[in-house]
Amino acid sequence: xxxxxxxxxxxxxxxxxxxxxxxFGGTVITVGSGGGEGEELPPDLPAELSVLPLKNTVLFxxxxxxxxxxxxxxxxxxxxxxxxxxxxxxxxxxxxxxxGAPRADDVYDVGTVxxxxxxxxxxxxxxxxxxxxxxxxxxxxxxSEEPFLRARIAPMSEVGDLDTVEVEALTRNLSQQFGALVxxxxxxxxxxxxxxxNLDDPSKLAxxxxxxxxxxxxxxxxxxxxxxxxxxxxxxxxxxxKEGQALEIETEIKEKVQNEMGKTQREYMLRQQLEAIRxxxxxxxxxxxxxxxxxxxxxxxxxxxxxxRQATRELDRLMQTPPAAAEHSVIRTYLEWMxxxxxxxxxxxxxxxxxxxRILDEDHYGLEKVKDRIVEFIAVLSLKRDLKGPILCFxxxxxxxxxxxxxSIARALDREFARISLGGVRDEAEIRGHRRTYVGAMPGRIxxxxxxxxxxxxxxxxxxxxxxxxxGRGDTSSALLEVLDPEQNSEFSDHYLEVPFDLSQVVFLAxxxxxxxxxxxxxxxxxxxxxxxxxxxxxxxxxxxxxxxxQIERNGIGNVDFEMPDQTIVSLVERYxxxxxxxxxxxxxxxxxxxxxxxxxxxxxxxAVCVDAEDLFELLGPIKFEPELAEEDLQPGVAVGLAWTPxxxxxxxxxxxRMPGQGELKLTGSLGDVMRESVEAARSWLRTHADDFGIDxxxxxxxxxxxxxxxxxAVPKDGPSAGVAMVTSLASILTGRTATPRTAMTGEITxxxxxxxxxxxxxxxxAAKRAGIERVILPEKNRRDIEEISDELLExxxxxxxxxxxxxxxxxxxP
Numbered sequence: 001x002x003x004x005x006x007x008x009x010x011x012x013x014x015x016x017x018x019x020x021x022x023x024f025g026g027t028v029i030t031v032g033s034g035g036g037e038g039e040e041l042p043p044d045l046p047a048e049l050s051v052l053p054l055k056n057t058v059l060f061x062x063x064x065x066x067x068x069x070x071x072x073x074x075x076x077x078x079x080x081x082x083x084x085x086x087x088x089x090x091x092x093x094x095x096x097x098x099x100g101a102p103r104a105d106d107v108y109d110v111g112t113v114x115x116x117x118x119x120x121x122x123x124x125x126x127x128x129x130x131x132x133x134x135x136x137x138x139x140x141x142x143x144s145e146e147p148f149l150r151a152r153i154a155p156m157s158e159v160g161d162l163d164t165v166e167v168e169a170l171t172r173n174l175s176q177q178f179g180a181l182v183x184x185x186x187x188x189x190x191x192x193x194x195x196x197x198n199l200d201d202p203s204k205l206a207x208x209x210x211x212x213x214x215x216x217x218x219x220x221x222x223x224x225x226x227x228x229x230x231x232x233x234x235x236x237x238x239x240x241x242k243e244g245q246a247l248e249i250e251t252e253i254k255e256k257v258q259n260e261m262g263k264t265q266r267e268y269m270l271r272q273q274l275e276a277i278r279x280x281x282x283x284x285x286x287x288x289x290x291x292x293x294x295x296x297x298x299x300x301x302x303x304x305x306x307x308x309r310q311a312t313r314e315l316d317r318l319m320q321t322p323p324a325a326a327e328h329s330v331i332r333t334y335l336e337w338m339x340x341x342x343x344x345x346x347x348x349x350x351x352x353x354x355x356x357x358r359i360l361d362e363d364h365y366g367l368e369k370v371k372d373r374i375v376e377f378i379a380v381l382s383l384k385r386d387l388k389g390p391i392l393c394f395x396x397x398x399x400x401x402x403x404x405x406x407x408s409i410a411r412a413l414d415r416e417f418a419r420i421s422l423g424g425v426r427d428e429a430e431i432r433g434h435r436r437t438y439v440g441a442m443p444g445r446i447x448x449x450x451x452x453x454x455x456x457x458x459x460x461x462x463x464x465x466x467x468x469x470x471x472g473r474g475d476t477s478s479a480l481l482e483v484l485d486p487e488q489n490s491e492f493s494d495h496y497l498e499v500p501f502d503l504s505q506v507v508f509l510a511x512x513x514x515x516x517x518x519x520x521x522x523x524x525x526x527x528x529x530x531x532x533x534x535x536x537x538x539x540x541x542x543x544x545x546x547x548x549x550x551q552i553e554r555n556g557i558g559n560v561d562f563e564m565p566d567q568t569i570v571s572l573v574e575r576y577x578x579x580x581x582x583x584x585x586x587x588x589x590x591x592x593x594x595x596x597x598x599x600x601x602x603x604x605x606x607x608a609v610c611v612d613a614e615d616l617f618e619l620l621g622p623i624k625f626e627p628e629l630a631e632e633d634l635q636p637g638v639a640v641g642l643a644w645t646p647x648x649x650x651x652x653x654x655x656x657x658r659m660p661g662q663g664e665l666k667l668t669g670s671l672g673d674v675m676r677e678s679v680e681a682a683r684s685w686l687r688t689h690a691d692d693f694g695i696d697x698x699x700x701x702x703x704x705x706x707x708x709x710x711x712x713x714a715v716p717k718d719g720p721s722a723g724v725a726m727v728t729s730l731a732s733i734l735t736g737r738t739a740t741p742r743t744a745m746t747g748e749i750t751x752x753x754x755x756x757x758x759x760x761x762x763x764x765x766x767a768a769k770r771a772g773i774e775r776v777i778l779p780e781k782n783r784r785d786i787e788e789i790s791d792e793l794l795e796x797x798x799x800x801x802x803x804x805x806x807x808x809x810x811x812x813x814x815p
Contacts, residue, residue, distance in 0.1 A: 045088065045113055045134070045135065045137070045153065045155060046086070046088060046153075047152055047153070048143060048150060048151065048152050048153065049088055049089055049090045049113065049150070049151065049153055050077050050080060050081060050089045050090065050148060050149065050150050051089070051090045051091075051092055051107065051111070051139065051142075051148070051149035051150060051151050052074060052077055052089055052090065052091045052092075052114075052148075052149075053091075053092060053093075053094050053102040053106070053107050053149065054091050054092065054093050054094065055093075055094050056094075056217060057093065057217070058093045058112075058211075058217055058220035058221050058224055059091050059112050059114065059131070059133055059211075060112060060133055060207035060208075060210060060211045060224060061112055061113075061133035061134060061135050061136055061204075061207060062132070062133050062134075062204050062207065063132070063133050063207060063208060063211055064117070064130060064131070064132050065114075065130075065131055065132075065133070065211075066128065066129065066130055066131075067128070067129045067130075067131055068126060068127070068128055068129075069126065069127040069128075069129060070124070070125075070126035070127070073101055073147055073148050074148070075125075075127055076147055076148060077089065077147075077148040078116070078119070078127055078129070081116060082116065082119070086115070087115050087116045088113055088114070088115055088134065089113070089114055089116070090111045090112070090113055090114070090137060090139070090151065090153060091111055091112055091114050091131075092107040092108050092109075092110070092111030092112075092139060093107065093108050093111070093217050093220075093221055094106055094107055094108075094217075095107065095108060102149070103145055104142040104145055104149060104151075107139070107149070108221055108225075109138060109139045110136065110137070110138055110139070110156070110221070110224060110225045111136075111137060111139060111224075112133045112134070112135070112136060112137070112224065113133070113134040113135045113136075113137050113153070114131040114132065114133060114134060115131065115132050115134055116129055116130075116131055117129075117130045117131060117132050118130040133207075135155050135156075136155070136156040136158075136224065136225075136227065137153040137154060137155050137156060138153065138154045138156055139151040139152075139153060140152045140153065140154050156227050157227065158203055158227050158228075158229050159227055159228050159229070160228045160229040160230045160231070161230075162202055162203075162229060162230075164230070166230060167202055167229070167230050167233065170202070170230065170233040170234065170237060171202045171205060171233065173237060174205060174206070174209060174233060174236060174237050174240065175196050175197070175199075175205065177237070177240050177241065177244060178192075178196055178209045178212075178240060179193050179196055179197070180244065181240065181243065181244050181247065182196075184244075184247055184251065185247060187214075188212060192208075192212065195208070196208065196209075202229055202233055203229045203232070205233075206223070206229070206232045206233050206236045207223075209236050209240060210223045210224075210236050210239070213236070213239050213240060213243055214243060215239060219239065222235070223235055223236060249280075253273060253276045253277060253280070254273070256276050257269060257272045257273050257276055291315065291318070291319055294315050294318070294335050294339065295315060297339035298311045298312060298315065298335075298338070298339055301338075301339050301341070301343050301344070302343045302344030302345070303338070303341075303343040303344075304343065304499070304500070306499050306500065307338065307343065307497075307499040307500075307501075310338070310498065310499050311335060311338045311339070314331050314334055314335055314338075315335060317331055318331045318332060318335065330436060330441075334436065334496075337443060337447075337451070337496070337497070338497065340451055341447065341450060341451055341497075341501070342450055342451075342453075342454050342455050342456045343456070343501075344456070345454060345455055345456060346455055346456050346457045346505060347414065347415050347416060347455045347457060347458075348414070349378075349381060349413055349414060349415065349457075350378075350412065350413055350414035351378060351381060351382040352378075353375055353378050353379050353382070355412075356374065356375060356378050356412040356413070357371065357375050357412075359408065359411055359412040360374065360375075360408055360409070360412050363404070363405075363407075363408035363411070364401055364404070364405060364408055365538060365541050365542045365545055365546070366534065366538050366541075366542075367401065367405065367531065369529055370392075370394065370405060370529055370531070373390070373392065373527075373529065374409050374412060374413075377390050377507075378412070378413065388486050388490075388504045388505070390507060390508075390527060391484050391486065391508045391509075391510070391525060391526050391527060392508070392509050392510070392526065392527050392529055393465065393509075393510040393511070393512060393515075393518075393523075393526035393527065393528045393529065394509065394510070394511045394512070394529055394531055395511075395512050395513070395514070395515045395528055395529070395530050395531065396513070396530060396531030396532060396533070396580070396581075397513060397531075397533050397579070397580030397581055398513060398579075398580070398581055398583065399579055399580065399581020399582055399583035399584070400531045400532075400533060400534065400580055400581040400582075401531070401581070401582075402511040402531060403419065403461065403463055403511060405509075406419065406459060406461035406509045406511075407461075409459055409507070409509065410458070410459035410507075413459065413507065415455070415457060415458050415459050415507065416453035416454065416455050416458040416459070417453070417458060417459050417461070418449040418450075418452060418453050418458055418459075418460050418461070419460075419461045419463055420445045420446070420449055420460060420461065420462050420463065421463045421464060422462055422463060422464050422465055422467065422468045422476070423463070423464035423467040423468075424467060424468075424469065425468050425469070425476050426468070426469040426476060427476070428475060428476055428478070428479040429444065429495065430444060430445055430476065431444045431445060431446060431476060431479040431480060431483065432444045432479050432493075432494055432495050433447060433494040433495040433496035433497070434495060434496055435495045435496065436496060436498075441496055442496060443494050443496040443497060444494055444495075444496070446460070446483060446492070446494070446503070447494050447496070447497065447501065450501075450506075456502065456505055456506070457505035457506060457507070458506060458507070459506075459507045459509060460506050460507070460508050460509070461509045461510075461511065462480070462508065462509070462510040462511070463510075463511050464511060464512065464513075465480070465510040465511065465512050465518060465522075466512035466513060466514050466515070466516075466517040466518050467517070468480075477518070477519035477522050478519070478521075480519075480522055481519075481521055481522060481525065483503065483508070484508055484510070484522065484525045484526060485525050486504065486525075489502075489503040489504055489506075490502050490503065490504040510526055515528060532580070532760075532762070532763065533579075533580025533581065533645075533763065534580065534581065534582060535649075535762065535763065535766045535793075536570065536573055536574070536766060536770055537766065537793060539569075539573050539582055539585060540566050540569045540570060540573065542582055543569045543572075543573075543582065543585060543586075543589060544566065544569065547582060547585065547586045547589050548564055548569075548589055550586075551586065551589045551590045551593045552593060554590070554593075555590065555593040555594055555596075555597045556597055557593060557596055557597050557600060560596065560600055560609055561607070561608035561609065562593075562596060562608075562609045562610075562611075563608070563609065563610045563611070564589075564592070564610075564611050565610070565611075565612065565613075567612075567613050568611055568612055568613045568615075568616065569589075570613075571613040571616055572585060572588050572589065572592075572616065573585060574625070574770070575616070575623035575624065575625055575626070576588050576616070576620060576623065576624050576625070577624075577625070578624075578625045580645075588620060591619070591620060592611055592616075592619050592620065595619045596609055596611070634738050634739050634741060635738060636732045636733050636735075636736050636737065636738050637655060637656040637657055637658075637729055637732050637733035638653060638654070638655050638656075638729065638732065638738075638739060639653075639654045639725045639726075639728040639729040639732060639739045639745070639812065640652070640653060640654075640725065640739065640743065640744040640745070640773070641653075641654055641721075641722045641724070641725030641726075641744065641745060641746060642721070642725075642744050642745065642746040642764035642765075642767060642768055642776070643717070643719075643721070643722070643764070643767075644719075644721070644759065644760030644763050644764060649760060649762075649763030649764040649765070649766060649767030649768075650767050651744055651767060651768060651771045651773065652710060652717075652722065652725065653710070653711050654708065654709075654710055654722065654725045654726060654728075654729040655708070655709045655710070655711065655729065656706060656707065656708045656709075656729040656730055656732070656733040657706075657707050657733060658700070658704045658705065658706050658707075658733055658734070659704065659705050659707070660703065660704060660705070661703070661704055661705030662702075662703075662705065663701050663702045663703065663704065663705065664705045664706075665679065665680070665683060665705070665706050665708070666705065666706070666707040666708070667679055667707075667708050667709075668707070668708075668709045668710075668713065669709050669710030669711065669712070669713045669717065670710075670713050670714065670715060670716045670717055671710060671717055671718070672716065672717060672718025672719070673718070674718050674719055674720050675710075675717055675718050675719060675720075675722060677720075678720055678722060678723040678726050678748070678749065679708055679726050679730075681723065681749055681750065681751055682723060682726040682727035682730050682749060683701075683706070683730060684751060685727060685749065685751060685753060685805060686727065686730055686731055686734060687701050688751075689753075692806075693731060693734070693735050694735065695734050695735060700734050706730065706733070708726070708729065708730070710722075719758075720748035720756075720758065721746045721747065721748060721758035721759070721760070721764075722746070723747060723748045723749035723755075724745040724746060724747040724748075724749060724755060724777060724802075724805070724808050724812070725745050725746070726749075727749055727805055727808070727809070728745060728808070728809065728812040728813065731809055731813060732813060735813070737813045737814050737815075738813075738814045739812055739813060739814065740775070740811065740812055740813065740814055741814075742772065742773055742774040742775065743773065743774070743775045743776075743777065743811065743812055744768045744771075744773045744775075744776050744777070745776070745777035745778075745808065745811075745812055746758055746761075746764055746776075746777070746778060746779075747777070747778065747779040747782075747802070747808070748779075749805055753804050753805045753806060754803065754804060754805075755779045755780070755802050755803055755804060755805060755807075755808055756779060756781070757779045757780075757781035757782045758779065758782065761778065761782050761785035761786065762785065762788055762789055764776075765778075765786070765789060765794070765797070765799075766789070766793060768797065769793070769794075769796070769797050773797070774796075774797065774798060775797075775798040775799075775800060775811070776797060776798070776799050776800070777800050777802060777808055777811050777812060778799060778800070778801050778802070779801070779802065779803070780801045780802060780803040781803075782801070783801050786799065
């Protein structure tokens with residue numbers, strides 16, 4: 001294929017490029033006889049010719065054109081052409097950029113028949129040709145594509161009356177304008193003026209002028225395809241007029257600059273040319289207005305003295321930077337950020353403690369610790385107005401209301417709220433911004449949020465702070481250290497702004513599902529408040545107050561007399577969800593509401609609708625979870641423990657049996673290491689105190705194997721709190737005494753026989769009550785945890801506190 005190239009460029013490997021006639025130096029091989037420009041062209045052409053694709057150029061009939069051929073396929077085509085007596089080939093422009101050899105559908109269907117006039121070979125095996133256009137032809141069909149294109153051609157006859165006054169005027173006008181363009185342009189050779197003056201054929205004149213215009217391939221191809229000579233003259237004249245006007249404006253701009261500046265340095269000359277172009281486009285006045293507007297915004301923004309100096313310095317740079325320069329947009333964007341930040345704009349706080357508490361209670365049920373902490377902050381703020389904002393971290397399972405609590409706190413304080421999701425963030429620049437040396441640099445998310453809310457004292461929620469990461473771009477947790485340090489964040493420095501910004505008035509809230517993954521130094525800077533999973537009673541209250549009314553409204557059944565009793569909600573919680581929060585509970589309530597909405601839409605439900613627990617099977621399908629319930633009659637070896645789970649508390653059956661063997665202990669039920677160690681400790685304590693319980697050590701520990709199993713084997717279990725249940729189960733199977741009916745227990749044990757405190761007491765005690773347990777055995781040191789549970793929830797439940805295993809077994813084993 002062939003393409004045009006600039007005289008200054010070197011040919012690239014594998015491309016066929018045109019060359020200038022002056023490059024035909026050295027030994028010239030003349031192919032055949034004749035070959036001058038004035039030679040008469042043969043009247044008839046072959047029906048089929050080889051096709052040479054041209055890249056970035058269009059050749060016209062009757063004109064001499066140089067070509068450089070350096071690809072094997074094109075050289076093979078030229079070798080085949082040279083052995084023909086007529087030396088004809090067809091050139092056709094390529095429609096678009098292609099990889100590899102062009103195919104038949106890659107070239108235009110109108111091209112020019114060429115005759116090879118001269119050729120010379122170079123040491124690099126490239127061919128340099130001089131070809132002359134013969135005629136316009138249409139490529140009717142392609143007969144082959146390998147090793148090069150061949151096509152059947154059909155000559156295109158020119159049409160149009162050339163003896164009209166219009167054609168004469170077009171020809172004269174075209175000749176005069178082109179002569180003027182050649183005289184003004186340094187790109188065109190002066191020899192073209194002589195050639196045009198002696199050319200009388202309108203068709204050849206149009207082709208000559210078109211070949212020397214700065215037109216793209218589609219434009220030249222359109223002229224080549226125009227067989228109507230008057231129409232071709234008009235098109236070429238229109239392009240010539242446009243190019244002449246562009247040259248005139250270019251010359252005028254150069255003259256203006258030269259008259260104003262004279263002979264100065266090249267850089268200053270270029271700047272003045274750009275300024276002249278701006279004046280032609282009418283941009284100078286608007287630019288001055290932009291500068292004045294920036295200056296006014298800097299003065300009225302209330303920014304610090306250091307920031308004011310930085311913004312003024314950048315504005316001076318902007319005024320001296322041409323709009324076309326890349327630096328201009330960078331400086332302008334920086335000034336927009338600086339002037340739109342809330343340097344001094346702060347919202348007025350609501351200091352009514354009673355009203356704030358009412359709003360918190362209105363949005364969330366329970367969460368007393370969090371509410372008390374916010375009310376305390378408001379109370380102190382009303383006494384000390386320059387109080388720095390607290391930095392709280394809410395830790396709890398998903399769905400417990402951590403994120404929505406942030407919005408509620410902002411509403412209670414009457415402040416703006418913004419949420420920044422940190423889940424999966426690994427780049428330090430997300431927090432501290434990018435330096436302006438980078439393309440597309442922006443401030444970090446902290447500064448972006450402040451600009452969005454428009455105040456300097458919003459409530460900012462850093463969501464999922466336990467899921468930030470680190471890689472080669474920096475440690476996000478370390479970048480948060482300055483943000484969340486009350487002693488440092490008054491001078492927080494964003495890499496993009498390069499000036500300090502005061503974050504001390506911002507109330508930072510962070511959320512996490514687990515506190516352990518949080519960086520130790522970051523954890524030390526925050527006040528951690530744990531949000532345990534909701535109890536059954538709390539879930540029922542939340543569903544009745546918030547979830548059910550919201551789903552009724554969302555599903556369009558607000559006009560229906562719809563009722564869902566508490567017992568139905570209890571069934572939803574126990575049999576269709578198993579979670580610490582209430583997200584799945586709300587989904588199930590929404591599913592019930594959608595079923596009712598469908599019945600209403602179908603005309604089946606027009607009266608009052610009450611969904612009972614028995615209706616859930618029809619509406620939601622089979623139950624998904626079966627709750628554990630206490631058993632009245634327990635056989636020896638079975639004890640009831642209490643467990644904490646992310647979805648709340650639950651009872652846990654511990655089963656033991658014995659069989660002839662060699663004193664081995666087998667454990668099953670997906671028990672973790674800590675739980676296995678609890679069983680070992682229980683067995684060792686019982687063997688040590690075997691005489692106290694009338695147990696034969698040799699018979700029961702050396703000649704019998706013990707198998708301990710905890711049901712729900714697919715669920716992993718671990719933790720020390722099942723120690724009392726383990727020792728009770730083993731003591732029951734070894735003594736033959738059953739465990740006390742409807743009694744559950746929890747507590748860690750030691751080899752010395754101590755019962756140590758454990759966590760999750762509230763969830764465990766409430767789970768025991770739900771399961772029908774009547775007595776709960778707790779470690780003595782957990783007595784204080786019961787104070788968090790209301791007397792109403794403890795009604796009907798007996799609590800016993802023990803400090804040793806002996807005390808525990810007196811309560812847990814039947815006489």
